[in-house]
Amino acid sequence: MDNETLTLIKRALPAYKGRQIDVTLDLLNDNNTVPFIARYRKEMTGNLDEVEIREIQDEAHRISKLQQRKQEVLNQISEQGKLTAQLSSAIKAATQLQQVEDLYLPYKQKRRTKATIAKDAGLFPLAQWVMQFKQEPFETVAKQYVNDQVPDLQSAREGVHEILAEAIGERAEFREWIRRYTQRNGILTSKLKRNGQEKDDQQIYKIYYDFQSAFKKVSPYQTLAINRGEKAGILTVKIGVDDSAIERYLKFQLIAQHQGPAVEIVESAYQDAYKRFIGPAIERELRKALTETAQDHAIQVFGNNLYHLLMQAPLKNHIVMGFDPAYRTGCKLAIMDGNGKFLAKQVIYPHQPASEAKRQQAMPAFIKLLNDYQVDMIAIGNGTASRESEQFVAEAIKQINRDVRYTIVNEAGASVYSASAVARAEFPDFNVEERSAVSIGRRLQDPLAELVKIDPKSVGVGQYQHDVPESGLDEQLDRVVETAVNQVGVDLNRASIELLAHISGLSKQTAINIVTYREKHGSFNSRPELKKVPRLGPKAYEQSVGFLRIINGKNVLDNTDIHPESYPVAKKILASLDLKLTQVGTPAVASALEKLNVDRLSGQLNVGKSTLQDILNSLQRPGRDRRDEMPAPILRTDVLQMSDLKPGMKLQGTVRNVVDFGVFVDIGVKQDGLVHISHLSKSYVSRPATAVSVGDIVTVWVLEVDEQRHRIQLTMVSPND
Structure with missing residues (x-):
């Protein structure tokens, strides 16, 4: 890495000492992993943690790409014979890729435009003359440029207009000023598209039918929701700004105190340049930047939630039954010993539409299985028939004269694992549903060891994760899994291939x-x-x-x-x-x-x-x-129904998902309750992730229950406060 690149990296990361950056990059370049550096090279880096090391790594990657692009642009302009010392200095001094692209725009190879046609017709000197603001009438000078390609004065005027408009539209300093002005003062609006409501029969996007917000205040989740509504043909979206202020700026920059016949021509050119070139381009750029910021944020939310999901407390040294609920195909049961070793499996049919005979056989068969293997923990998947199965398990527990408890386990991704090559290799003689039961039980015993077998995207603890670039999401989630696995460490004699593959230095x-x-x-x-x-x-x-x-x-x-x-x-x-x-x-x-x-x-x-x-x-x-x-999972012995909930009721629950507008909490009924961000604390909370994490055990109070819409509003602020 050359000195110039290193200087730019240090300038972009003022929070770190120069030596920290030097040493960290040297260690990374020497093929040391981030977990290894964070744990075993603390003195060398000045105690940087994994997040800080990755920040240096990412910034070095960004600056390297920027430097590479600068060199490409310099080479291409130089090949055209148009690279001046001033332009070269401006490109080299750029700290953002957009600045480089703005400077390169006038020299970029483009399709044939009206401006290039006018230049080929010999009108460029006339356009230069206009910008000198001479007092001679335009027509007097323009007569000299009438030829076979410029048949009359009107054609000359139109050609000059195109040359000036394109040149103004390509001025880097104009684009930069207008971009910043729009960022600071723009208003983002979304409106219901004609016939859009027909495509939104459930009115998912209703709050965006007539929405407006200062551009700089649009939140990430609003951005992604609006984008999705626009893509679905439901919404139209626009960034509005005070055009008159921009035109005043352009007039000051281009005309200033000049007077005379050229003023009208230049005014028309810069107005057209903004309307046709600069405005639409900047709106596209800002929408893209807003989307990328929102996507990065969504990826971070998903990653943060995944980390806490992976780091949930294991339930060690318990004989666990995994219970995969279903109606028609029966409930699949799998029993594991205290080390996660599979012991037994069975299918029971406790729910309709199974026959009366099968339903009658389910309870004694279930109790016999619990007693034969001395099961003391039951992990019930939270999918189809989950709450009916919970009722069945609770009734069974009452008939057993020892301590047996159950908990509801998030089974997201269990079906993905069950059909995977990993699951087939592990349990070749099992059908898909039986593998799911094993996975559900093991998730309670050791969430980390089991969840690493599944594509992290399938775990489903994010916000708009389907609206973000898959490559960026994969990279972040791989980092999260690597961090979690290495922070915990693994038992070399028991760890699976999937777990070992995430260990520092191993493939x-x-x-x-x-x-x-x-x-x-x-x-x-x-x-x-x-x-x-x-x-x-x-x-x-x-x-x-x-x-x-x-x-x-x-x-x-x-x-x-x-x-x-x-x-x-x-x-x-x-x-x-x-x-x-x-x-x-x-x-x-x-x-x-x-x-x-x-x-x-x-x-x-x-x-x-x-x-x-x-x-x-x-x-x-x-x-x-x-x-x-970490907080241990909530273990239950009886069922709570949605109809049992009353405003003011105090409950304990498990945080299942954290999003920008609040958190979803499993309180033991079929529907998770929402704690809105405004109800997370007596104090102001800017981001829910600063207050709670996935897997946390929290105390909540019921605010409102809407059984018809299956919605529960909760608060973490005591009514006494």
């Missing part, structure tokens, strides 16, 4: 090789044994090993976040306290480490404070799973 092929090696040679006993895996080289080992854990292996440090490169430091710490490796994780270690002076020890061992603190934390809590600190 799908190396993940396959690890599992193949594990199946052939048995469980890994130590982290260094990874080096024996085919095609897992030194770099892949360095990047991945700290995120791979071995439980009950030869070395207790292999079950921590400590990287093997820091094992000598960890052993020195223990030795200085007269402790052994076998004592790691015991109260004796915790007590001894609490008394250490981290600053002094950092100097003695020549280890950075951040890395040292991470080592100390790991020595106290080997096998730590940060998801254990």
Whole structure:
């Protein structure tokens, strides 16, 4: 990377120190992954987290593309013999791609226009004369330009008009000023298109039938909704602005104090240039920029929700039944032991239209299955027949003399997994619905391990995710999954190929090789044994090993976040306290480490404070799973109906989705309730994501219930407040 590009990156990221940017880019260029840098190179980067490292990475990519485009434009203008020192400096100084394109516009190869025809007819000198604002009548000078291609004075005037209008329309400084003015003062409006209401029979877009907002205040979700309505042929959309103010600006720039016969010609030219060239182009640019901003925001919302969904607390060491509800085809049941190993499956028919005989058989068969395998947790999918199945499960639990609970699990994407090659390889003899039951149960046991098997877009925890570029969404969601998997770490001896493939430094092929090696040679006993895996080289080992854990292996440090490169430091710490490796994780270690002076020890061992603190934390809590600190799922034993809800009722619920205008909360009835952004807190909330996250357990109060429209309005503000 050249010095000029590096300077531009630093200028664009003033929040970071120059050295942080230099080191981060060097580490990335040396094929270090973002999770590895964030966890194991803290001192080098100045404790940058993954979000900050990616910001530097993304800005470097943007600036590199900008520099590449600048060079392309410079080369193309130079080939035309029109590159001046002033133009070259302006292009090199540009900090945004749009500025480069504005400067390039007059030199861009274009189709034959009325202006180029007029120039070919020899009218360009006449247009230049007009811009000198001489006092001679136009007709007097224009006579000299009448020829076979310019048959009369009117043709000359029209040709000059076209030349001036096109030239004015291509002036970069004019476009920049008008663009900024429109951004600051424009009004975006949407109107119902003629016959549009016929296409919107459910009146989904009703609030946009006669909508207007300051352009700079249009929210991302409004942008995407309006775009969708426009695409469906329901709405017409426009950005309006005070044209007279723009014309005054152009008049000042082009005419100023000049008088004479040319003034009228120039006025007509700049008015036409704005109406025909500049205005429509800028409206397209601003609509595009508004859409891209909204799409980026929607992608971030989806990514944030996905992260919290993946990081939900696992339900460990419970025998779980996955319950995939259905009417006609029966409810599919699958039982897993405390480690997620499949034990048994069955189909029952508790709902109509099944025969009376089958419905009578369902309850005893279900209870027998619960008792035979000592199931203590039931995960019910939230799809078709979910609430009827919940009622059935609640009635069964009442007949069992031990503690059995259930919860509703979001089954979004379960059908995608069930029909996938991954599911077929895992359960080749199961039908699709039976695989769904397994997936639903495992989602409760370990959401992260199960959800990584599914295309993240299928999980459905976003806002307008179908209106955003698929490539951008895929890239962001891949990053989110990578972050979540590496923050948690995985059990090397149990992790699936899909889980391992998201570990820092590993690819799908190396993940396959690890599992193949594990199946052939048995469980890994130590982290260094990874080096024996085919095609897992030194770099892949360095990047991945700290995120791979071995439980009950030869070395207790292999079950921590400590990287093997820091094992000598960890052993020195223990030795200085007269402790052994076998004592790691015991109260004796915790007590001894609490008394250490981290600053002094950092100097003695020549280890950075951040890395040292991470080592100390790991020595106290080997096998730590940060998801254990997340809210546990709400477990129920009885059913709540929508008809049971009354205004003012206090409930606990699970946040299922976070969008710009509020959050949707599962309170145990068929329909999730909406907490509008204005009811999230007594204090002002600018974005719901700053207040709550997917998976959070929240206390809510019922505001309003509309059974006919299946809508529940909730608040997180106590009525007492």
